[in-house]
Amino acid sequence: xxxxxxxxxxxxxxxxxxxxxxxxxxxxxxxxxxxxxxxxxxxxxxxxxxxxxxxxxxxxxxxxxxxxxxxxxxxxxxxxxxxxxxxxxxxxxxxxxxxxxxxxxxxxxxxxxxxxxxxxxxxxxxxxxxxxxxxxxxxxxxxxxxxxxxxxxxxxxxxxxxxxxxxxxxxxxxxxxxxxxxxxxxxxxxxxxxxxxxxxxxxxxxxxxxxxxxxxxxxxxxxxxxxxxxxxxxxxxxxxxxxxxxxxxxxxxxxxxxxxxxxxxxxxxxxxxxxxxxxxxxxxxxxxxxxxxxxxxxxxxxxxxxxxxxxxxxxxxxxxxxxxxxxxxxxxxxxxxxxxxxxxxx
Amino acid sequence: xxxxxxxxxxxxxxxxxxxxxxxxxxxxxxxxxxxxxxxxxxxxxxxxxxxxxxxxxxxxxxxxxxxxxxxxxxxxxxxxxxxxxxxxxxxxxxxxxxxxxxxxxxxxxxxxxxxxxxxxxxxxxxxxxxxxxxxxxxxxxxxxxxxxxxxxxxxxxxxxxxxxxxxxxxxxxxxxxxxxxxxxxxxxxxxxxxxxxx
Numbered sequence: 001x002x003x004x005x006x007x008x009x010x011x012x013x014x015x016x017x018x019x020x021x022x023x024x025x026x027x028x029x030x031x032x033x034x035x036x037x038x039x040x041x042x043x044x045x046x047x048x049x050x051x052x053x054x055x056x057x058x059x060x061x062x063x064x065x066x067x068x069x070x071x072x073x074x075x076x077x078x079x080x081x082x083x084x085x086x087x088x089x090x091x092x093x094x095x096x097x098x099x100x101x102x103x104x105x106x107x108x109x110x111x112x113x114x115x116x117x118x119x120x121x122x123x124x125x126x127x128x129x130x131x132x133x134x135x136x137x138x139x140x141x142x143x144x145x146x147x148x149x150x151x152x153x154x155x156x157x158x159x160x161x162x163x164x165x166x167x168x169x170x171x172x173x174x175x176x177x178x179x180x181x182x183x184x185x186x187x188x189x190x191x192x193x194x195x196x197x198x199x200x201x202x203x204x205x206x207x208x209x210x211x212x213x214x215x216x217x218x219x220x221x222x223x224x225x226x227x228x229x230x231x232x233x234x235x236x237x238x239x240x241x242x243x244x245x246x247x248x249x250x251x252x253x254x255x256x257x258x259x260x261x262x263x264x265x266x267x268x269x270x271x272x273x274x275x276x277x278x279x280x281x282x283x284x285x286x287x288x289x290x291x292x293x294x295x296x297x298x299x300x301x302x303x304x305x306x307x308x309x310x311x312x313x314x315x316x317x318x319x320x321x322x323x324x325x326x327x328x329x330x331x332x333x334x335x336x337x338x339x340x341x342x343x344x345x346x
Numbered sequence: 347x348x349x350x351x352x353x354x355x356x357x358x359x360x361x362x363x364x365x366x367x368x369x370x371x372x373x374x375x376x377x378x379x380x381x382x383x384x385x386x387x388x389x390x391x392x393x394x395x396x397x398x399x400x401x402x403x404x405x406x407x408x409x410x411x412x413x414x415x416x417x418x419x420x421x422x423x424x425x426x427x428x429x430x431x432x433x434x435x436x437x438x439x440x441x442x443x444x445x446x447x448x449x450x451x452x453x454x455x456x457x458x459x460x461x462x463x464x465x466x467x468x469x470x471x472x473x474x475x476x477x478x479x480x481x482x483x484x485x486x487x488x489x490x491x492x493x494x495x496x497x498x499x500x501x502x503x504x505x506x507x508x509x510x511x512x513x514x515x516x517x518x519x520x521x522x523x524x525x526x527x528x529x530x531x532x533x534x535x536x537x538x539x540x541x542x543x544x
Contacts, residue, residue, distance in 0.1 A: 012385035014464040018453065021463050024386075028433050038426065045422045050377040055390035056397075058376055062369065065398055069405045299439070302491075305483075309501050 004040055012044065060327060068122060115149035121161070124276030126252065131157070135175065137165040138253045142196070142273045162194040164250050181234055182221075183214040191224075192250050198269060204230040205249045257295040264289040264313075268335065275300045278332040286313065286337050304333065314338040348374055357417055360408050368408075372401055375418070379425050386429050387436065388464075396428045442489040443470055450521040451529070462532045466524075469532070473523050481516040484509055 004027075010016045011024045027037040121127050121139040130136045132151035139145055143161020155167075155175040167175045169188025177184045179195035181202050189209025195202040204213060206224040213222045213230050222230050222241060229244045251258045257274055259267050265287035272279040277300060281287055291311065295303050304315050318332040348356070348370070359367035376397055384393035403424055404411075411420065447470055451461075474482060480502075487498045488509075495513075499506040522528075 014388070016463055017461060018447075018458050018463045018466075025434075025437050028430050028437075031430070032427075041426060042419065042422050045378070045382055045425070046418070048378050048381050050381055053377050053380055055384075056377065056380045056394060058373065061376060061380075061394055061397055062372055065372065065401045065405075066365075068398070068402050297435075309483075 004036060008040055008044060117147055117149050119145045123273055133168055133170065135165060135167045137163055139163050140252055159193060159195060161196050164190070164192045164253055166190045181216060181232055183218065185212040185214065199266065200234060202232045202234065203249070205244060205246050207246045207250065255297050259291055259293045261290050261292060263287060264291050267291050271303065276330065278330045280334055282334055282336045286335060308338070312338045312341040353417060354413055357411060357413050361411060363408070368405060375421055379421070382425060383429050386433055392432055396425065396432065399428050400424050443467060445489055446470060446520060449517060450524045460533045461529065465532045466529065469529070470520065470524065473520055477516055477519065481512045484512040485516045488513060
């Protein structure tokens with residue numbers, strides 16, 4: 001016990017031996033059931049000296065937090081305000097019991113249909129979600145999911161970006177996802193939708209069950225079976241269907257990025273969302289270059305290096321710009337054809 | 347330090363969605379999370395990331411916070427979970443450095459108990475970074491990415507023998523730079539040793 005205390009104190013102060021490093025690793029690996037370690041850490045937590053903290057700017061850190069929570073507060077506000085009005089109304093109208101009850105119930109209905117919830121996933125982050133009917137799923141980076149708080153009448157959700165849904169079966173109530181260009185209706189299945197505004201296609205991939213695809217005017221376009229994919233080319237407004245290995249399209253859930261014969265321009269869009277970095281391609285030719293790759297939890301620098309050794313592509317990092325408020329611009333990477341190596345790949 | 351009574355009011359207000367109460371709690375605890383996280387993650391950037399993640403989480407689950415339980419302790423558990431996640435991720439990513447160290451530094455029991463491992467890690471990181479580009483590429487692909495020699499050879503378009511040569515030269519160089527005389531400065535004082543053995 002005393003040893004443990006000493007070890008974590010030494011580790012904390014950057015004065016630890018190899019032995020101590022590995023024992024801290026083991027303690028962390030054991031997880032939440034590791035009570036002695038957790039207790040000792042909590043003691044340390046209570047005694048932390050918060051006097052001087054160079055490298056930490058309270059103000060800018062707060063601004064970043066506000067930036068991230070801003071949208072979710074706005075979307076939840078209407079519900080709260082209405083429920084407050086209901087409370088006030090109920091008190092004021094107490095003597096007129098019948099009318100006040102009517103008012104309460106009617107406004108209650110309205111409040112429920114008007115309440116919207118919104119889940120936003122910032123760039124570089126993936127998140128798991130659960131909907132009011134118990135359906136679950138994952139939201140990919142730079143994506144947005146909106147749904148009514150009341151799921152009783154219909155199960156309607158709105159998506160821009162990419163999400164995987166695992167829908168709870170309910171024969172009486174269909175589940176519908178609306179994307180910028182398409183609608184998908186199911187009763188209970190699992191499927192993936194990719195519908196980013198800056199991507200040329202919208203893709204729907206069915207894992208289990210069956211699924212109906214509708215167009216913008218609610219016209220039925222297709223019914224999919226498992227491992228089938230529906231692809232809409234937004235520019236030409238044409239769609240195709242193909243058999244695919246669904247696992248390749250839902251690998252993002254587990255942190256893998258699988259790229260199969262995609263245009264380099266689309267690959268770069270994926271990477272820039274995945275790592276939250278600005279990227280641009282200098283050579284027009286390079287945009288049409290076809291690329292295959294699988295990345296698994298690799299840091300960006302490693303990915304860039306792998307690209308530059310497996311293809312005649314070179315990259316360059318642009319210096320970050322400091323904004324007036326003290327924050328820095330995002331990392332920016334520029335890709336170019338590596339002319340000296342191009343013959344090696346022909 | 348905020349008084350317990352005042353803190354309870356802040357948390358009740360936070361549960362109602364008041365941003366001001368949220369900001370007060372951030373000002374009270376932000377630094378603590380930062381210092382604590384930095385102690386384990388050894389990086390100010392990652393520690394700041396933890397501060398943000400923790401407070402965004404607090405905001406998202408504000409309605410379910412139990413005002414009867416200690417907020418400080420609640421915050422600790424959330425902070426711990428984020429630190430743990432990052433710590434384990436980092437230790438996986440860094441495992442190749444430990445491997446390289448065990449190949450190049452002669453850890454007998456005495457050295458192991460006396461050497462400042464934190465500085466040693468920083469030293470090896472710097473040494474790897476300063477290797478000639480090809481040697482660096484090969485050692486990273488082999489030790490960090492775990493690729494077989496043959497695959498590295500194809501990737502870099504050189505022969506497997508050249509890969510082996512780069513690798514052994516890199517290790518030889520690291521071994522020399524990490525030999526006893528070079529790392530003597532990283533040994534802890536005996537005062538520290540005595541404390542440890544008590």
